Amino acid sequence: MTVKICDAAFDPFVEIQNFQHELALSGKFGATSIFIGTMRDFNEGDNVQAMTLEHYDGMTQKQLTKIIAAAKTQWQILDSLIVHRVGEILPNEPIVLVSVWSAHRSEAFEACRYLMEELKANAPFWKLETLTTNEKRWVSKPINHELSVL
Amino acid sequence: MTVKICDAAFDPFVEIQNFQHELALSGKFGATSIFIGTMRDFNEGDNVQAMTLEHYDGMTQKQLTKIIAAAKTQWQILDSLIVHRVGEILPNEPIVLVSVWSAHRSEAFEACRYLMEELKANAPFWKLETLTTNEKRWVSKPINHELSVL
């Protein structure tokens, strides 16, 4: 179970393959479910030329580790990998990779979706977009559901 | 939207990357959901040394193409790739790859899961396992739900 924060461009397929080579799971996993989030050149009707991803170093890793631990209580997963980019990002570059290995497909599918939804809800990352007009704006979203009691 | 049947080992990450390089979608897709099914060295409590995947050439491609068309009526997907192995397979080799590209994550996740479930339910493939005892047996499963009126 690995969480990795990258401050430079990463290749999700290289990350998965390197990780998989280290797994002592040859012949044991029947299912791999992978999600890759990639930067688009448009958002909410505007053209975007770049993005800065800020995060709360330390809390990010702590929250992602908790999310993986919670997934392991719900599904029989053999291993998982989360890689998230921070810093300056350009369109078409990967932002996030979530990969889950399990014996059977339903665990992999469900745990991968869960990790991704929890990451979006709870991991302390913030996106600052630079539009093609050079205007900068924080991507905003409604308040986190689980903490809406605040 | 591509369907590919391979009679030799394939590397799912090479397949995805080659396909992605041909996509005229740079900056347009925000989400990629990928599923890889890999041969395990055990099944139903027995050790498996090899597998032969038989298929109904022609019907396989026709059914997979129909499944993709059905997915496109339900989700806004930008592109999709299905690769399925046939012939002699060894443990740890990939059997199937399903990959879906979309602007937003829910479409990619849901369409990828749908394609995989429909493939398992309707694509005419059959697995013949060779156990480590050299016994050969057809993998069997209960009758196809959608055709259970038969």
Place this chain on the structure above:
Amino acid sequence: MITLRYFAGLRELLGHSMVQLDIFEPHTVSSVWKLVNPDFKLPENVLTAVNMDYVLPSHVVKNGDEVAFFPPVTGG
């Protein structure tokens, strides 16, 4: 002429993968099975396809059709 094709365990059970025959009367998928395999009842869980699309055994076949019989599929 119609072509009958068998796959996987059903092919092994019957000992061959293909039969071609001329039909001179109206036939359904299940009646053409009976014609060719009079001693072997069409197994309940066998799937049937005509020209590579799933059909019910009551589907009427016509000359030129490829009629396939096979066990539940196990791909993926």
Place this chain on the structure above:
Amino acid sequence: MITLRYFAGLRELLGHSMVQLDIFEPHTVSSVWKLVNPDFKLPENVLTAVNMDYVLPSHVVKNGDEVAFFPPVTGG
């Protein structure tokens, strides 16, 4: 001593990312905010964490704590 940290739009709004202070009375996350930012009401949708775990604004802080304030997260 406790450390207050601000992130993203809230950091920009306040013009700094960190404040360190000694507290001599019992404080909650929200009362420590009021102490440091008397003219700026804690925005309703701000999230709060102590020592990198989410907490409610009513959470009691103690010496050595790192108290963070930030907008809804937008990663992934």
